[in-house]
Amino acid sequence: MPSLTFSQPDASFKTIYGPVTSWRYGASLGIDPIGAVSTCSFDCVYCQLGAIEQHVGSRQTFIPTERIRADLAAAAPWAVDVVTLSGSGEPTLALNLREILTLIREMTNRPSVVLTNGTLLRDPAVQDALMSADCVSMKLDAVTPDQLRRVNRSISGLTLEALLDGMRQFRDRFPNRLDIQTMLLTPWTAEEEATYADIVRSLHPNEIQLNTPTRPKPLKHELEARGNHLPEERSYPVRSLKPLSQEALQEMGDRLQQATGIPVRSPYHHLRE
Template sequence: MPANSTIEISSVYGPVDSWRLGKSLGIDLIMSPSTCSFNCTYCQLGFIQKITTERRIFVPTEKVIKDFLASNWKVADVITISGSGEPTLAKNIGEVIREIKKITTTPIAILTNATLLNDPEVRSDVIEADILSVKLDAPDDETLQAINRPASGINLETILSGIKKLKDDIKSLNPNSSILTPKLQIQIMFMPQNKNKTKELATLLSEIKPNEVALNTPTRPYPSGFDIITRGAHGEDAKKIQFSTKPLKQLTLEEAKEIEENLKKLTGLNVISVYE
């Protein structure tokens, strides 16, 4: 359905098959227009319609829970808060997590670009989830601008600061445990612009020390306009997109395996890959 026709669109979609998380039920706290603090060159939503760091409520919690109860939530392996932009922009993300946890014990994951993690309120909200998948595509500001095209005021220093504060908050929940709970995963989208930055990224990963590193490469095309179906478009659903799309350059299997092995060797961390 095109972006200008949002009547009766559910804030819950799927479940879809996620290589990282299994059968994933999506929660969209943004909806339309697409709104994010990044405008990534590979985003399956296409060019982001509103680029901002201002938090507000986009979708009332009552609607999200109503849509959730009407969905096929019982078959999901995980509930993933992602959708039509950066989910931490939604001021009710913490409330939504708490309400869903009253209904089910299914793990809740958040996919975030980390741009708002310097805000203590945001960290307090997201730490209620079970899995925090945090984006880190760039080891320097030049690459950040080339790939992620962030909102004004966002740079690598602010992003890294937020991630490290989040990790400190997680550790404070279980100070005597060597395992981070909730799980902290760093996700990296490898493209031609950053595929030769493995050593630099490894240095940052060694500083952060997440539970896991997830390596990705663009597997979905870049649409010329926003169609809300692209928030979870996999397989046959991707063919329903009403806008034209263009394929993005991916890593070869050989490149991906080399990067994976190098990161494992340089960091000693658990590394998973979309190619596995």
């Protein structure tokens, strides 16, 4: 792995964004622990950040914790449902993840949510840091190595087997709420769906979150894309992605809920009881 050097984000970079309206978690204040250069161990074909600029799996401190503390203080009184770590890439790449989660708890008294692609979950230090989260939402878009390669475009050397092993290891330790988030670009075969149901059962999530690309992909990295902008508010060029139909998503959700007994949520529907 080449060593990377990141310049400190300048004073105009906003580490706090939103609140955004999340169909999963309600009013969400975002913390971006990554910075102005999008950085992720995946480069998903649908990523709302555009093409990932730093495609890496090594951890480092991108933004000093004290900078995040000051920005979070300025966002008081935090009248939101949750505070979410996401932003410009994969938040578990941030070495100060645990410190940031501690800040959220101590300063805001709001539940913290970490949106992760799960690629670092075999790392005990990442597992340890995530123990301070109230909720972790893990991405699971692929049930075959080919899907992982085509949809998530992982850094080299990461196998589906290793990814799932990390998720299971983490689930075995994590006592709080754990959700599975899955982006669907095309309908799955019955065999793929059955494999997915088996994997999900083994992870015992609180909820399955099925999504489809309802937001277009920026042609290049745009910080504004961290929030949820109406089309007329977007000032950057985008490429539309074809979402799965509402009916197809609902039918798949119904089948999965029946097969797993786990509640399924999608942006088209409230959680089924």
